[in-house]
Amino acid sequence: MPAPLPLPACCSAPVTDWVLPQALPGLHLHSCRFDPAQLAADDFARCALAAPAGIASAARKRQSEFLAGRLCAASALQALCGQSSYPARGADNAPCWPAGVTGSITHSHGWAAALVGAQDAWRGLGLDAERLLGSDRAERLAGEILTADELAHFRRLPEAERGLHLTLCFSLKESLFKALYPLVGRRFWFHAAALVEQAGDGRVRLQLREDLDGEWRQGRCLDGQFAVREERLLSLVAVAAD
Numbered sequence: 270m271p272a273p274l275p276l277p278a279c280c281s282a283p284v285t286d287w288v289l290p291q292a293l294p295g296l297h298l299h300s301c302r303f304d305p306a307q308l309a310a311d312d313f314a315r316c317a318l319a320a321p322a323g324i325a326s327a328a329r330k331r332q333s334e335f336l337a338g339r340l341c342a343a344s345a346l347q348a349l350c351g352q353s354s355y356p357a358r359g360a361d362n363a364p365c366w367p368a369g370v371t372g373s374i375t376h377s378h379g380w381a382a383a384l385v386g387a388q389d390a391w392r393g394l395g396l397d398a399e400r401l402l403g404s405d406r407a408e409r410l411a412g413e414i415l416t417a418d419e420l421a422h423f424r425r426l427p428e429a430e431r432g433l434h435l436t437l438c439f440s441l442k443e444s445l446f447k448a449l450y451p452l453v454g455r456r457f458w459f460h461a462a463a464l465v466e467q468a469g470d471g472r473v474r475l476q477l478r479e480d481l482d483g484e485w486r487q488g489r490c491l492d493g494q495f496a497v498r499e500e501r502l503l504s505l506v507a508v509a510a511d
Contacts, residue, residue, distance in 0.1 A: 274343055274353060277312035279303050279333045280381075283344035288496045289505055290471035295390050296507070299345040300382035303337035305329040312336060321358045337381035338374040345385040346370065363450065373397075373447050377501060384505070393508035395448030399440045401500050404428055407435035414439050416463045416478055433497070437473075438464050440504040441493050445475055448491075448506040453481040471495050475506070 276282060283299040308329045313320045313336065324335050339355045342364065347353035349370065356364035356372070366372050372385035373396040384396045402410070408431065411423050415438060426434055442459050450456065461481065466474035473493045480486045495504040 274340065274347070275316050277316055277333075277336055277340070278309040279305065279307040279312055280337045280340055283341050285348070288498055288503060289494050290496060291494050293386075293507055296384055296386040296394070297345040297348040298382060298384045298396075299341045299348070300380065301337055301341055301344075302379055303333045303376075303381055304379060305333040308333045308336075316340065316355075318355050324358075334376040334381060338376050338383060341381050341383035342372065342374055342385065345372070345383045349385050349387070363447075371451070373444075375503075380499075380501065382503070386507075388510070390510050391507055392510050393448035393452050393506075395444035395446065395506040396503070397440045397443040397447065397505075398501055398503045399436050399443075401497070401502060402432045402436045402439075404432045407432045410439070411435055414442065414459045416460050419463050433502075436502050437467075437495060437504070440495065440502050441473060441475060441506065444493060444504045444506040445491065448508050449481060449485060452508070453485055455481070457481055465490070 281302045283301045285299055287298050318339060324332060342356050343353040356366050359365045364374055369388050370385055371388045371391050371394050373394045374383045375396045375398045377398040378400050384394050386394060411420055415423055423431060441464060442462055445462055461479050462475045462477050464473060465476045471494050474490050475493055476490045477487050491506055493504060493506040495502055
């Protein structure tokens with residue numbers, strides 16, 4: 270049995286809890302809770318994790334969420350590979366996964382999670398957690414996040430449903446970016462995709478609204494899924510290798 274991971278004072282032990290509606294083969298989702306107020310001076314050293322540039326001098330919140338995300342990643346990698354490791358932080362701030370592995374890390378308001386899978390089964394993974402937006406903030410942000418068609422649909426929704434819907438669109442587009450950025454090698458923005466289908470069981474479909482590269486072209490669709498728990502929305506976009 271693998272040795273338990275050393276725990277920082279600010280984090281709970283990672284757990285396996287697949288809260289999303291559709292289980293996907295070969296993926297490991299591990300999550301933990303963290304409390305910036307409990308961050309100890311030796312937490313990084315206790316985990317044998319060197320804080321990268323910009324993290325060591327950051328606020329307690331940023332330090333603790335980085336540590337929690339890496340702790341979840343190490344736990345998920347241990348489940349996948351039999352050996353834990355902390356993904357390094359790349360020049361573009363994205364995690365650098367071990368050879369043969371793809372993954373994604375997210376954190377939101379005291380909760381962090383990491384998802385990993387074998388690269389020969391999953392080309393790209395995007396995981397994102399967001400606190401639910403209130404209706405007033407959703408109104409302010411809608412134009413920045415939604416395409417014209419999405420915005421028209423948003424305006425037709427009852428006001429009480431708009432906060433959840435915009436949270437969903439925002440989170441899915443964040444997940445989409447995390448899944449496709451390593452494949453297309455460039456940044457793209459919210460208007461590059463639109464939510465075009467939503468089933469009652471939490472499964473969704475996104476469609477690209479612009480060409481990202483020669484493979485990922487305008488009109489191509491990708492499946493996603495989401496779940497809401499504890500006033501938090503978790504979304505996933507997974508790109509299978511086949």
